[in-house]
Amino acid sequence: MSSTARMDRRRRKAMARNHGKMPASILDAMAGDEAMPLDPVAKEYWTKDLQNPLRRIVLPTLKIILTITLHITYYLKRLSPIQWRAHGFLQWQICFFMKWFVRPEANVLILRHFWAESNLLNFVIDNAGQDEVDPVLIHPKMIRDLMVQTFVHHDQGVLMTMRDLTEPDRSRWPVPKDELSWENWKPVRIDYGVDRKKWTQFLDFETAHELFKTTFCFWLTAPEYEAAINSFQFDHSIGLLIDDIVGASHFADIAYNRFPMILVGPTGLSYRFLMHGFFVEHTHGHLERMRAELGLEN
Numbered sequence: 001m002s003s004t005a006r007m008d009r010r011r012r013k014a015m016a017r018n019h020g021k022m023p024a025s026i027l028d029a030m031a032g033d034e035a036m037p038l039d040p041v042a043k044e045y046w047t048k049d050l051q052n053p054l055r056r057i058v059l060p061t062l063k064i065i066l067t068i069t070l071h072i073t074y075y076l077k078r079l080s081p082i083q084w085r086a087h088g089f090l091q092w093q094i095c096f097f098m099k100w101f102v103r104p105e106a107n108v109l110i111l112r113h114f115w116a117e118s119n120l121l122n123f124v125i126d127n128a129g130q131d132e133v134d135p136v137l138i139h140p141k142m143i144r145d146l147m148v149q150t151f152v153h154h155d156q157g158v159l160m161t162m163r164d165l166t167e168p169d170r171s172r173w174p175v176p177k178d179e180l181s182w183e184n185w186k187p188v189r190i191d192y193g194v195d196r197k198k199w200t201q202f203l204d205f206e207t208a209h210e211l212f213k214t215t216f217c218f219w220l221t222a223p224e225y226e227a228a229i230n231s232f233q234f235d236h237s238i239g240l241l242i243d244d245i246v247g248a249s250h251f252a253d254i255a256y257n258r259f260p261m262i263l264v265g266p267t268g269l270s271y272r273f274l275m276h277g278f279f280v281e282h283t284h285g286h287l288e289r290m291r292a293e294l295g296l297e298n
Contacts, residue, residue: 027051036254037285042112045105045194052103052204062210063270070214074225074266083221090219091150097212098143104194106205107143113277114138114154115188116284120238121161122184123287127245129169135184136161141191152220155228162234162260165241174247177294185287187297209270217266229269232276233260242283251286255279 027047077083098107118136125133136157138149175181203211217225237260239252256275264272291297 077222126181133164155231158231232257
């Protein structure tokens with residue numbers, strides 16, 4: 001029997017085995033995909049969030065309307081000679097919004113992001129051989145913690161780390177696995193639960209971000225907002241540093257946001273924001289696997 005005939009026979013057998021099976025949904029494929037590690041809680045809550053009917057019915061229209069309002073606010077703030085800001089009021093609005101209107105699963109994902117990104121930055125700091133660089137200490141356990149550990153502080157954690165890591169000690173890179181430093185790595189410990197859901201908490205992650213992105217721009221000065229939305233662009237740089245530290249070559253490839261030397265505006269912000277979140281979660285998942293192999297606490 002020829003090789004072509006054998007291949008055809010195998011295909012027919014495979015088709016016979018699959019005949020009558022229900023087709024796989026996108027969510028089924030997401031659940032089965034383990035190629036890019038993701039914390040089980042993060043994966044579960046994200047897939048639940050994706051099933052919110054608002055994403056199909058309301059979100060497409062909101063994206064159009066609120067993208068227009070964001071661009072108008074952004075350019076008016078940049079043109080205005082008077083710059084105003086209200087960090088405390090902004091954080092109060094965010095916390096109130098999360099507590100009363102955002103689904104608990106989405107709130108957990110937001111809180112997780114602060115921890116995960118702090119861990120990535122601290123991993124680079126711990127293995128850069130520069131003791132004078134301060135670690136990022138942003139680990140909110142509850143929504144109310146965001147009144148102190150704010151979104152602005154979170155964005156500044158990236159910018160200040162990249163500013164201070166001017167000359168990391170690359171002589172030891174890549175670092176053998178058993179010699180890696182995890183001094184300031186903190187396993188994610190969030191005290192906010194999803195079992196007590198208010199009837200008003202109906203907004204999924206993406207819809208909540210769309211509704212709040214113009215407000216975030218309005219209550220920051222133009223330079224502050226520009227710094228915040230450009231902090232994403234260092235994803236690629238952080239990925240390259242981690243690649244060099246552990247001797248891998250895939251963390252930088254995960255990054256969607258790249259080339260921080262080019263300043264970007266609010267165009268495409270929502271997608272860049274989501275891709276930043278997944279870069280952080282996937283890279284964090286890779287390093288958590290590494291910690292597990294080393295027998296470290298998760």
